[in-house]
Amino acid sequence: MKKTFKHLDIDVEEEVLDNGLRVFICPMDRHEAMAKITTLYGSKILEFKPQNKDEYMKIPAGTAHFLEHKMFAKEDSEDIMNLFQQNGAMSNAYTNAHVTSYYFSSPTKFLDNLKTLLDLVTKPYYTEKNVAAEMGIIDQEIKAGFDNPEEMAYYTTIYNTFAKTPYRYPVGGYSESIKKITPEILYDCYHTFYHPSNMILTISGNVPKETMEFIKNYYAKIDYQKQKPIQIKKYEEPANVYKDKEIVYRDVTNNILEHGFKVSIKDIDMPLFKIREYLKIYLIIKFGSISKFNKKCFENKNILTAVSHYVDINDDYIFIDFDTKVMEVKDIFDQIYTNLNDKNFTEEDFNLTNKNNLKNTILLSENVDSINGIIDYHVQKYGKVLYDIYDLVKSLNYKEGKKLIDNLDFTHDTRTIITKKPE
Amino acid sequence: MNYKKAKMKNYDLYFIKTKKFKTISASLYLTREVTKEDEVYCAILRKVLLYATNQYHNLDELCRAGMALYDPSVSIGFVKSGLDRTFYLETTFVNEKYTEKGMNKKSLEYALSHLWDPYVKKGAFDNEIFEICKHEYIETMRRIKDDPDRFTEERIWEEMHLYSFGEMTVQACIKYASKLTAKDLYNYYLSLFEKDSLSVFVAGDFDENAIKEVLDNNIKGNFKPNYKLRPLKGVKRKERMLTEKAHTEQSKLAIGLRYVGLTDFERKYVSLVYNNILGSGWNSKLNKTIRLANSLCYYIYAVRRLSFDAAFIYSGIDAAATDKTIKLIKQEIANMHTNISDREIDRVKEIYNNALTEIEDNQMAIINNVIMQVLSDTDSIDERRKNMAKVTIDDVKNMADKVNIDTIYLLEGDADNEEDL
Structure with missing residues (x-):
């Protein structure tokens, strides 16, 4: 079915295959074409019922990421990355708390590369030997993360913000946890989460006309059983943070401060898209380049880098994470807390910020990867593509935004300090 | 991608017309022979120029003015390239066809004001802003040692002694910056418009005369005639190894390579193939041996710095297996003398040709491609x-x-x- 992003001059061919795979094809006037396939399986899923079993199964932290690495190994062909490279394509994969994605881009041999991408996610091959070999590689990746004080600050903050959900663990897991991963665990995860009905295929750019037909023919050769709904363990996450403060000692020159907030949206009656957009605008107004807070930080020689922020939605909670580097810790955390909870902002600032939000929406169609990313993200988070995104952004208004912000509770926070151990 | 040269008063202007994008992009390149001190001056100057202008004395006022214009991106930076350094301003803004009439002129003027209309008081940059930017710079330099990857890159660069005058070490930069005044920096700033040559590149769908008029009215200076960026030729030295301790679980390894006596063809083309086969991408010899066959690292790659006739291999490795890793890397470098296949060469050529094709998909890549042709001796896409x-x-x-x-x-x-x- 053909859909159109209103006001953005972009058409999308959208279809759900018989096996449940959701496919989105977005032709664009570019040389490059990109395809991304995403499974709704990320690092936060550590307890679920495998398709062929009745009992919940617990898996080690880092399994989704480990599985991502091992999908590139194949029994009857050479390493998948080799095939992409031999065709001149750029390819990679990533895992986050929510999903695992695999993608390539190339201006030539699109269908050859698409076949390779689909082979990548449909032909698992895990052995004792290849799993053991990957452990050393992933262990080095994990160690590099813990060696970096900024990443350590983030790991500590998210861990202390949440109490129950595995969302709190590092995506890659720990050196100890990955040692418990076996081929059997990987197969159970694969057969549960890599079924096409749990996946999204997004294609954009210089796409051959026969692409949809090609995808259908590819999957027609694979006999997929109808899948039962996936049962993932739910966690009763409390409103409070797990731990409100932690000091981590590292050999650092300046102190690193990371300030996490846990904001419940359980009782907010508003579409998730709007909640996210209004919060984004609010944080830009309060902490962005036009804010008084940012000006004060710049003029304060104790604060060495602008206070930047990151927002992510996890089930019923929004995680807001601020970070900065300072000479002395002083009252910086209190300043962030007070500014976030002040909740006063003007309609003028709201309109100015949303004007640029609208500009960014117009520019979504500039690049093959940005439109690909937005389609994939919408389906992950909202269950569908918001083709009226331009009108939605345009309709955001001060009154509704202010009301939402007034209803959000920014009082549950955790504070992390990375500092040098006192002599 | 074709471009058109327009001779302005004392600089060159290049237009690259394309209707593929909703934005207009411009790059302004100020270039001259590099000196030891450029590193410090340019790093602080770019901060000062981005924080205030003569019209907007605070960052929030400046950003607010930008947001009223649909937030044009403005970046200022510098690059040391062989014997020269480039100080540049880049901007991208939404074409007024998609916003409001008159926005192209206002957006370009806004971007140019960062460089040609800075906040100056009594013949120097505003002292308060200068001191904040200087302090930020010094602390950033001091903090380099906290990031093992960045620290390793700095140290190998320092130890390679690529410049005849000696690279300024992190410590030397800090010491030099500490003594710098707002007046010193302003004098350096003024010298950009006396000692540098200027080249301006604009890409997008626009009225050439309108753009020329904005540039004419805003760009001031007695620029030197253009010259080509010059590479620094490699010299051979005896191999040396240096070890320093860190409080980390993993070891970081950097190996600096020098290219000595390359022909023009080797510099431009063969070195790219050599580097890719050795250490770029999944199929490289280093990745296959160090990561895939021996599980000794998560990443290993080689990167060329052609303007210095040099390349660097970087890896985060198992601290308990350093000797084995270095031995295997050396073996793979030795293998480049004998063990190269057609398949490896074809792979690199395919990737290279695709990268050339994709240049036309990105407006800044289009500009950068023309910059490389104009300022260095890079061949056209077809010749490449x-x-x-x-x-x-x-x-x-x-x-x-x-x-x-x-x-x-x-x-x-x-x-x-x-x-x-």
């Missing part, structure tokens, strides 16, 4: 395709004779220093 097709296995093997290990730097982690949450 033809020349790359000529590279043979023998060319790569011959090039291997001209690659020398200069410095091995190890930031040694402590394998027993384990700590998890």
Whole structure:
């Protein structure tokens, strides 16, 4: 079915295959074409019922990421990355708390590369030997993360913000946890989460006309059983943070401060898209380049880098994470807390910020990867593509935004300090 | 992609017309021979110029004015390239066809004001802003040692001694910056418009005369005539190894290579194939041996710095297996003399040709491609395709004779220093 992003001059061919795979094809006037396939399986899923079993199964932290690495190994062909490279394509994969994605881009041999991408996610091959070999590689990746004080600050903050959900663990897991991963665990995860009905295929750019037909023919050769709904363990996450403060000692020159907030949206009656957009605008107004807070930080020689922020939605909670580097810790955390909870902002600032939000929406169609990313993200988070995104952004208004912000509770926070151990 | 040159009063202007994008992009390149102190001046100057202008004395006022214009992106930076350094301003803004009439002129003027209309008081930059930017710079430099990857890159660069005048070390930069005044920096700023040559590049769908008029009214200076960026020729030194300790679990390894006596064809084409086969991408010899066959690292790659006739291999490695890793890397460098296949060469050529094709998909890439042709001696895209097709296995093997290990730097982690949450 053909859909159109209103006001953005972009058409999308959208279809759900018989096996449940959701496919989105977005032709664009570019040389490059990109395809991304995403499974709704990320690092936060550590307890679920495998398709062929009745009992919940617990898996080690880092399994989704480990599985991502091992999908590139194949029994009857050479390493998948080799095939992409031999065709001149750029390819990679990533895992986050929510999903695992695999993608390539190339201006030539699109269908050859698409076949390779689909082979990548449909032909698992895990052995004792290849799993053991990957452990050393992933262990080095994990160690590099813990060696970096900024990443350590983030790991500590998210861990202390949440109490129950595995969302709190590092995506890659720990050196100890990955040692418990076996081929059997990987197969159970694969057969549960890599079924096409749990996946999204997004294609954009210089796409051959026969692409949809090609995808259908590819999957027609694979006999997929109808899948039962996936049962993932739910966690009763409390409103409070797990731990409100932690000091981590590292050999650092300046102190690193990371300030996490846990904001419940359980009782907010508003579409998730709007909640996210209004919060984004609010944080830009309060902490962005036009804010008084940012000006004060710049003029304060104790604060060495602008206070930047990151927002992510996890089930019923929004995680807001601020970070900065300072000479002395002083009252910086209190300043962030007070500014976030002040909740006063003007309609003028709201309109100015949303004007640029609208500009960014117009520019979504500039690049093959940005439109690909937005389609994939919408389906992950909202269950569908918001083709009226331009009108939605345009309709955001001060009154509704202010009301939402007034209803959000920014009082549950955790504070992390990375500092040098006192002599 | 074709471009058109327009001769302005004392600088060159290049127009690249394309209707593929909703934005207009411009790059302004100020270039001259590099000196030891440029590193410090340019790093602080870019901060000062981005924080205020003569019209907007605070960052929030400046940003607010930008947001009223649909937030044009403005970046200022510098690059040291061989014997020269470039100080640049880049901007991208939404074409007024998609916003409001008059926005192209206002957006470009806004961007140019950062460089040509700074906040100056009594013949110097505003002292308060200068001191904040200087302090930020010094602390950023001091903090480099906290990031093992960045620290390793700095140290190998310092130890390679690529400049005849000696690279300024991190410590030397800090010392030099500490003594700098707002007046010193302003004088350096003024020298940009006396000692540098200027080239301006604009890409997008626009009225050429309207753009010329904005540039004419805003760009001031007695610029030098254009000259080409010049590479620094590699010299051979005896291999040396340096180890320093770190409080990390992993070790960081950097190996600096020098290319000595390359021909023009080798510099432009063969070295790219050589570097890719050795250490770029999944299929590289280093990745296959160090990561895939021996599980000794998560990443290993080689990167060329052609304007210095140099390349660097970087890896985060198992602290307990340093000797084995270095030995295997050396073996793979030695293999480049003999063990090269057609398949490896074809892979690099395919990737290279695709990268050339994709230039037209990105407006800044289009501009950068023209900049490379105008300021350095880079060939046109068509010539590059033809020349790359000529590279043979023998060319790569011959090039291997001209690659020398200069410095091995190890930031040694402590394998027993384990700590998890």
